[in-house]
Amino acid sequence: xxxxxxxxxxxxxxxxxxxxxxxxxxxxxxxxxxxxxxxxxxxxxxxxxxxxxxxxxxxxxxxxxxxxxxxxxxxxxxxxxxxxxxxxxxxxxxxxxxxxxxxxxxxxxxxxxxxxxxxxxxxxxxxxxxxxxxxxxxxxxxxxxxxxxxxxxxxxxxxxxxxxxxxxxxxxxxxxxxxxxxxxxxxxxxxxxxxxxxxxxxxxxxxxxxxxxxxxxxxxxxxxxxxxxxxxxxxxxxxxxxxxxxxxxxxxxxxxxxxxxxxxxxxxxxxxxxxxxxxxxxxxxxxxxxxxxxxxxxxxxxxxxxxxxxxxxxxxxxxxxxxxxxxxxxxxxxxxxxxxxxxxxxxxxxxxxxxxxxxxxxxxxxxxxxxxxxxxxxxxxxxxxxxxxxxxxxxxxxxxxxxxxxxxxxxxxxxxxxxxxxxxxxxxxxxxxxxxxxx
Amino acid sequence: xxxxxxxxxxxxxxxxxxxxxxxxxxxxxxxxxxxxxxxxxxxxxxxxxxxxxxxxxxxxxxxxxxxxxxxxxxxxxxxxxxxxxxxxxxxxxxxxxxxxxxxxxxxxxxxxxxxxxxxxxxxxxxxxxxxxxxxxxxxxxxxxxxxxxxxxxxxxxxxxxxxxxxxxxxxxxxxxxxxxxxxxxxxxxxxxxxxxxxxxxxxxxxxxxxxxxxxxxxxxxxxxxxxxxxxxxxxxxxxxxxxxxxxxxxxxxxxxxxxxxxxxxxxxxxxxxxxxxxxxxxxxxxxxxxxxxxxxxxxxxxxxxxxxxxxxxxxxxxxxxxxxxxxxxxxxxxxxxxxxxxxxxxxxxxxxxxxxxxxxxxxxxxxxxxxxxxxxxxxxxxxxxxxxxxxxxxxxxxxxxxxxxxxxxxxxxxxxxxxxxxxxxxxxxxxxxxxxxxxxxxxxxxxxxxxxxxxxxxxxxxxxxxxxxxxxxxxxxx
Numbered sequence: 001x002x003x004x005x006x007x008x009x010x011x012x013x014x015x016x017x018x019x020x021x022x023x024x025x026x027x028x029x030x031x032x033x034x035x036x037x038x039x040x041x042x043x044x045x046x047x048x049x050x051x052x053x054x055x056x057x058x059x060x061x062x063x064x065x066x067x068x069x070x071x072x073x074x075x076x077x078x079x080x081x082x083x084x085x086x087x088x089x090x091x092x093x094x095x096x097x098x099x100x101x102x103x104x105x106x107x108x109x110x111x112x113x114x115x116x117x118x119x120x121x122x123x124x125x126x127x128x129x130x131x132x133x134x135x136x137x138x139x140x141x142x143x144x145x146x147x148x149x150x151x152x153x154x155x156x157x158x159x160x161x162x163x164x165x166x167x168x169x170x171x172x173x174x175x176x177x178x179x180x181x182x183x184x185x186x187x188x189x190x191x192x193x194x195x196x197x198x199x200x201x202x203x204x205x206x207x208x209x210x211x212x213x214x215x216x217x218x219x220x221x222x223x224x225x226x227x228x229x230x231x232x233x234x235x236x237x238x239x240x241x242x243x244x245x246x247x248x249x250x251x252x253x254x255x256x257x258x259x260x261x262x263x264x265x266x267x268x269x270x271x272x273x274x275x276x277x278x279x280x281x282x283x284x285x286x287x288x289x290x291x292x293x294x295x296x297x298x299x300x301x302x303x304x305x306x307x308x309x310x311x312x313x314x315x316x317x318x319x320x321x322x323x324x325x326x327x328x329x330x331x332x333x334x335x336x337x338x339x340x341x342x343x344x345x346x347x348x349x350x351x352x353x354x355x356x357x358x359x360x361x362x363x364x365x366x367x368x369x370x371x372x373x374x375x376x377x378x379x380x381x382x383x384x385x386x387x388x389x390x391x392x393x394x395x396x397x398x399x400x401x402x403x404x405x406x407x408x409x410x411x412x413x414x415x416x417x418x419x420x421x422x423x424x425x426x427x428x429x430x431x432x433x434x435x436x437x438x439x
Numbered sequence: 440x441x442x443x444x445x446x447x448x449x450x451x452x453x454x455x456x457x458x459x460x461x462x463x464x465x466x467x468x469x470x471x472x473x474x475x476x477x478x479x480x481x482x483x484x485x486x487x488x489x490x491x492x493x494x495x496x497x498x499x500x501x502x503x504x505x506x507x508x509x510x511x512x513x514x515x516x517x518x519x520x521x522x523x524x525x526x527x528x529x530x531x532x533x534x535x536x537x538x539x540x541x542x543x544x545x546x547x548x549x550x551x552x553x554x555x556x557x558x559x560x561x562x563x564x565x566x567x568x569x570x571x572x573x574x575x576x577x578x579x580x581x582x583x584x585x586x587x588x589x590x591x592x593x594x595x596x597x598x599x600x601x602x603x604x605x606x607x608x609x610x611x612x613x614x615x616x617x618x619x620x621x622x623x624x625x626x627x628x629x630x631x632x633x634x635x636x637x638x639x640x641x642x643x644x645x646x647x648x649x650x651x652x653x654x655x656x657x658x659x660x661x662x663x664x665x666x667x668x669x670x671x672x673x674x675x676x677x678x679x680x681x682x683x684x685x686x687x688x689x690x691x692x693x694x695x696x697x698x699x700x701x702x703x704x705x706x707x708x709x710x711x712x713x714x715x716x717x718x719x720x721x722x723x724x725x726x727x728x729x730x731x732x733x734x735x736x737x738x739x740x741x742x743x744x745x746x747x748x749x750x751x752x753x754x755x756x757x758x759x760x761x762x763x764x765x766x767x768x769x770x771x772x773x774x775x776x777x778x779x780x781x782x783x784x785x786x787x788x789x790x791x792x793x794x795x796x797x798x799x800x801x802x803x804x805x806x807x808x809x810x811x812x813x814x815x816x817x818x819x820x821x822x823x824x825x826x827x828x829x830x831x832x833x834x835x836x837x838x839x840x841x842x843x844x845x846x847x848x849x850x851x852x853x854x855x856x857x858x859x860x861x862x863x864x865x866x867x868x869x870x871x872x873x874x875x876x877x878x879x880x881x882x883x884x885x886x887x888x889x890x891x892x893x894x895x896x897x898x899x900x901x902x903x904x905x906x907x908x909x910x911x912x913x914x915x916x917x
Contacts, residue, residue, distance in 0.1 A: 036892055038704045041533030045524045046503040046893075048791040050490070067486040069507040082485060091473075091480040091565030120502070120527030127531050140707035142892050172707045179706070247582050248620045318474035318481045318586075352710075355828040357841050357861070360625045363917045365839050365861075367832045386832065388839060388863065390917045415894055434915050435863060437837040 003027045003051070004161055006071055007151035010055055013080040015155055018087065021059035022099050023155040026275065028052050031116070031147040032417065035123035037171075038140040040131050045120060054275070055083050063093040097298035099156040100277040100308075107272040107281060109148075109164035112188035116147040116165055126169060126194035133198030134173040137205055141171025145189055146417060152277040160279070162272045166420070167192055168413035172370060173201040178211070178383070180204020181226055181350055181370035185411040185420040187270075204349060204371045211383040213436050214374065220345030220403075221431040222338045225410035225423035226370065230351035232326040232421040233414070234393055235265065238359050240285045240293070242300035243320025249359045251394050252291050258394055259289040260402035262331060267295065267311075267323035270418045275313025283309050283323070289399060295321040314416065324414065327422025331405030338404050338427040340378040346431070347373040347380055357390070365390045367437050386437040396428050403427040442467075442595040443603060445514045449493045450599050452518030458495035458525060460538065461518060462598035464748060465491045465509060466790035469591040471557060475568035476584050477576050483561070490790035495521035499536040500528035501772075505791040537775035539782055541751045545603040548745025551738060552641035556589040556611040559642050571615045571650045578658035580617035586635060587613035587645060588886060590898075594748075602750035610741060610898060612637025612884060613645045617657040619665050626664035626858060627843050628657040632682045633826045637884035637898070639743045660844060663856060670845050670860035672914030676820030677862055678813055678907045683842055685802065685883035685903035686826045691866040692724075692731055693801040693899065695835035696758050697784075698769040698777055700796075709890050710833025713866065714764065716777055722764040725870030728806050731759035732902075733768060733784065735799035740900035741884025742801070744786070748794035751783040758801065762871070770796050788895040795891050802883075802902030806876025810905040813875045820848040821913055823860045839863040839915060862913045869908060877904035 001009070007027040014023045029051045036044040053076065056065045064086040068079040123143040131139050145167050152160040167189040172179045182200035184192055223231075244250035252258070259265075265286035273279050276298050284292050296304070297312030300321055311321035339347060354366030365388065372384040395401070406424030414420050446463040453461035467489040474482040490507035491514055502524030504517050568585040575583030589611040596604045614635025619626045627633075630653040638644045679687065699705055700712040714722070724731075735743050735753040746752055749771050758766040769777070770785035773796060787794040814822065828841035845860035846853045880902045888897035 032893065034893055035528070037531060038706055039533060039702070040531070042500065042528040042531045043533065043704055044503070044793055044795075044892075045501060045528040046505075046793050047520065047524055048505040048893075050505070050507055050791055063483065065482070065484050067484070067488070069488045069490060071507070079487070082487070086483070086485050086561060089561045090483050091475075091562065091569060094479060095481070120524045121530065124527045124530035131531055138703070140703065142707070144892075170707060174706065181707075249582070249618070249625055316474075316482050316484075318476070318584075352833060353830045355830045355841075357828050357859075357917070358624050360620070361623060361917075365828065365830045365841075365915070367830070367837065369833055386837075388830075388832075388837060390839075390915055392917050395917075417893075432917055435837075435912075437832045 001071065003029050003149050003151040006053060007153045010053055010076055010080065011153045011155065013077060014055060014057060014083065017080050017084045018057055018059055021057045024056040024099060024277065026054045026150060026152045028148060028150045033123065034142055034144040035120065035127055036142040037127050040139045042124060042127060053079060055079055057083050057087045058096050059087050061092045062087050062090040063096055064090045095299055097302035099154045100158050100298065102157040103279055105160055105162065105272045106279045107269065109162040109272045110187045111163040111165045115145050115167050115189045118145040118189050122189060126192055129194030130171050130198035133195040134202040137173040137175050137202050139171055139173050144168045148418060152273060154277055158277045160273050160277060164270050164418055166418050169194065169197055170413050171197055171201055173198065173205040175205040178205050178208035179370045183226055183412050185413040208371055208383040211385045213385050216433050216435050218430045218432055220342055221428050222335060222342065222347045223426045223428065224335065224349045225412060225425055226350040227348050228423040228426050229412035229421040230354055231393055232423060234354060234364060236323050236326050238356060238362055240295050241320040241322060242294040242296045242304060244359060245294055246300060246303055251360060251362050252294060254291050254294060256291055257289050257399060258291050259286050259397045260399050261289040262402040262405050263289050263397050264329035266327055268325050268327055270325055270420065274310040278308045278310040280310035295323045297321040324416050324419035327409050328405060328424050330407055330409045330424045332407050333404040334407060335425045338425060339375055339380060342375040343377060345375045346384065347375055362393045364393055387433045388435045388437050389432055390434040391432045396431060401429045403429055440511055443597060445491060445509050446595050446597040448511050449491055449514040449518035450597055452515040453493055453495040453522045454599055456519045456522035458497050458522045460496040460599050461494060463491055463493045464790060465595040467593045469557060471589045472587065473564060473568055474586045475572045477582065478569050478573035480565050480569060488789065491517055492787065492790045493517045493521040495525045496536065497522060497525035498529055499532055499534060500525045502528060503793045536772055538771040539774045539780055541771060541782060543601045544746065544750060544752060547605050549607045550609055550639045552609040554642035556642040557591055567650060571654045574651060574654035575617040575658040578655040579619065579662040580658040581620045582618040585615040587611065596750055598750055604746050604750055606745050608639060608744060609641060610637060610639050611642060611644060613648060613650060615650050615654060615657065617661040619661040621665040626661045627827060628661040629825055629843060630657055632883060634885065634887065637741045637886050638739045638882065639741055640739045664844060664858045667856040667858040670821060670857040670914045674910050674912050676817055676907060676909055677911040677913060678817060678820055678822040678848065678905065680824035681881050681903040681905055682883060683823055683826050684906055685901035686829055688802055688901050688903060689899060690829055690831045691835055691838055693798040695866065696767045697796045698767040698773040702773055702776060708892055713834040713836045720765055723762055723871065724759045724764045724867055725762045726873045727762045728873055728876045729759050729762045729870055730804040731801060732804060733758050733766060733799055733801055737800045737882060737900065740800040740882040741886065741898050742799035742900035747783050748786045749782055754783055768796050768798060788897060792895045797897040798888065798899040800900035800902065803904060805878040805880045805904060808875045808877050809879065810877050813877065813905060813907050814848055814853055815851040817848045817907065818850060821860065822846045822848050822853060836866050859916060860913065861915045862911050863915050864911055872909040873906050874909055875907035877906065880904045
């Protein structure tokens, strides 16, 4: 049975089982294949073909959300029966915002047929290219392809269907305990050049012989795209979540110049609609340094008096709306140009294990990874051992703090399926290093 | 057709397609969760998931395929696809792969559960969370949250070696949290742990937590923290409460002793380990008070099971004995590669995910002291409780933790409250500085240990107790 048929059948069954209820159904089929390598061999190679159905019902002031992977007629009937039982005994939900009214898609999902049909051999070939390009260095990483088809139906008449593909590659090369990294995300497997990524990772690894220790302090930094994707990840989770804003747990203040004028931040979704069936479109969250918008779902929109921006669902309503495809608008500088303008600072490839100390200030701690170099008088001079930092992320991008934005927003993989970051390099005036990371 | 028959059909198909070893797990899981905030339910989920995951070994290469269709034909197709994927892996092949021998069991295991958590009425569970959050708001919290989660999992495992194991595992847990918001910062207090407390138990675990009794205290402490003095910066004597110490164990011992990390299998993502197998049996990890076990047999702990997802029976072993590193978390293939003779720590977070090396219950054995003794014998230090943030490097050496609350300790007495406490250090140096350890061990559980690609959430348990550490850097901030 097709995804559309499944969604329609569940909606029909639920409407009959729960007269008067508001009903919402989404059905998703995911083909996800990930070829993982370590020690320069493929050691884990997985494919999953999953189908999931989510049914949400609101009846007599109570709401319940149920899911199943059982799509036989008996499985779908069981889902509806379970939902009907649960919604009658569920606690009351006074914040129910109502169903999404009918509205067409604003974006078409991008699905590449060759990526949809990519074989394990196709992914292994990319891995082979990466390993070979590393020129004998030990390598590790993954190549992933994914294909999603989705259907959404609700009892208010909203009916949407879409499909999308993703292809991602992430790998390191290792030289005497030093790692270099390269990553790329795209819509199609053809966008992934295993050899180019392996070459970049190997060059990064080889450039780290005899690293020095540097003392803690504030350093001018050039963050490469891999590192910038960490900023985007944390802004995604904590920065522009309207629920966190309404609960005063968020730094964002719409209408305020919170960032440098060089910063424009947007969400450019790959999935054309959200879990509530709201069509998505590109959303500017920061325009020339001014916080312009927050990510909204129907609950936050109802509470705050706005409209949903189509960001329900990534982590559920308790966490709040989360943009999954953030990107900084590119500037005009190359990494080499940024480096040439630094009198003394750091070139940082990647950031790792960043965790929030306080969401209201978006204070984070984390470590550098996969290559750090000292910059002196406009030249990269010495590799540096990894360091721990403790930094307010909005402050790092605050007015006057952004010295340049890279000319290319490099698509970077996200941990969320169909998520991705558009990451240009950033030249920042200050980054707070709080210690070394060595033993 | 039984679920064993389905799994065996998949294994047979994998062998027919050319695999030299195959195993299959049919899994059925029900999951229920509820979130409440400020007296109202925010989210209620009831999920059901079932499917089959098949592993096939061809030469030295693995393949894995999963599908939510439990028909005979789908199972056979899954087995054949797992083998085909393994053959593709051979395009970038490695050294010969073996599996350490294990007992080939035909067995059933059921976790202990006195009160079926899925049978407790939703209205009762909702009342508990809404009352707890309402109470916290009434006592001064700006935001009050509560949650519970329940997993009811059945697994049927077969292998080409003859395993035939079914398990029924019920797990649940809950927690509450109060947040007070000040000028430019938030202060948080949680009970019993910052993301809840979990175990392989029934609803009796949640009943035993007595969430409502702790709600007023959390709200009042979160409010008081807003005006408490900052935790001072510098090196000092650090006393950790058991909830914070369990995460310290998890991050700086549990992950470091994962054999797949040590072998480099996680190098690109989760990272490697500072541990070198050549030092197994001789490396000093911590002080002589440090005895860490890997023990999936602990009754009620979240990392407990009868058999892991390779069919290896649960067994206790030491990871650290009298401060010396003596054991690892291993699977059958990683152990064979490392020249070890045991696996037993391989699990997947669902039928659609590849089983991999995961923590079971990794934690401390009791020390000789009590918390009261530890405080009484501390002239000048800081006592920190309840985790708020955690970060550790990719070799599991350098860590920085933030806690929700701290207290000054002066002349053997607990003093004033301190806000924004953090501490940082290097794993072995930190553990070697442990000079006092409580005898009062509790089992802590976390259901959200992320690892692997695609990411899997592991359920892990950690026996822990209050302990004291010397010369620790505290008070790191932005």
